[in-house]
Amino acid sequence: MSDFLRYEQTGAIVTLTLNDPASRNALSTPEQWAAVVDAAERVQADLSVRCVILTGAGSAFCAGGNVKDMQNKTGIAAGDPNRISEGYRNGIQRIPLAFHRLDVPTIAAVNGPAVGAGCDLACMCDIRIAGESARFAESFVKLGIIPGDGGAWLLPRVVGMSRAAEMTFTGEMIDAAQALACGLVSRVVPNEQLMASAMALAERIAANPGPALRMAKRLLREGQHTRLDTLLEMSAAFQAMAHHTSEHTVALEAFLQSMRR
Secondary structure, eight states: OOTTEEEEEETTEEEEEEOOGGGTTOOOSHHHHHHHHHHHHHHHHOTTOOEEEEEESTTOSBOOSOHHHHHHTOGGGOSSHHHHHHHHHHTTTHHHHHHHHOOSOEEEEEOSEEETHHHHHHHTSSEEEEETTOEEEOOGGGGTOOOTTSHHHHHHHHHOHHHHHHHHHHOOOEEHHHHHHTTSSSEEEOGGGHHHHHHHHHHHHHTSOHHHHHHHHHHHHHTTTSOHHHHHHHHHHHHHHHHTSHHHHHHHHHHHHHHHO
16 A cells, blocks of 8 residues: 555454645645555455545645645646646546445544545545544635535535535635534544544444445435435345345344343
8 A cells, every 4th residue: 555545454444544744645646646546446345344434644634735736837737728637537536436436434534624625535435523623625716726526516415505605615714613513524522532433433333234334325325316216226126135145144133132131
């Protein structure tokens, strides 16, 4: 795994840590994008994994793109408009697609500022927990650009269109308390308790059968855009498969035993 992204597995839980605190975990190079995509694909292929925690090293979650590259017209900002467009498609835009294909539940443990692409990265996760020092900004407009990594699709699905429009059009920072009030995060905890809280939640999730978790997440994802009758057909098919898994048999027996006590 890349030096930029630490991949650590404890039992059924994988912790992914953006690991460049000197740059505030800026997500700005092809190698960094590839590391995140590779980690998501590795998790997807590993059926032993039942939950993922994503966090940042140091005082920031992720500072987004490299502003100096934009100023110098290097990196993702290099070349003519066609080259830049292709650079986005073949670069950072691979990350939201990889997370969208990931059937394993994901938790963003937001330990500090999540700005621009960092805010969008947090929104790619299913659940967000914030430390008290967390800050969020859909800040692209402040630099005269737009969310190039899927933020216009992600953010409204998390906080609703009105709040997403306010964050996108002003580019202003909101703190952890404001993020909680608008539903961007599901809880705020003291900084020193952030990873323990994320791990405790991950353990509660990972205690459940892996196949059911993956199928449930797929249904939640499909339910965001499909018709009810189509989702019901998918649910019937998935339920039929779930009834024939060994994990269902074990879970059912454990439940019945607990009822006999």
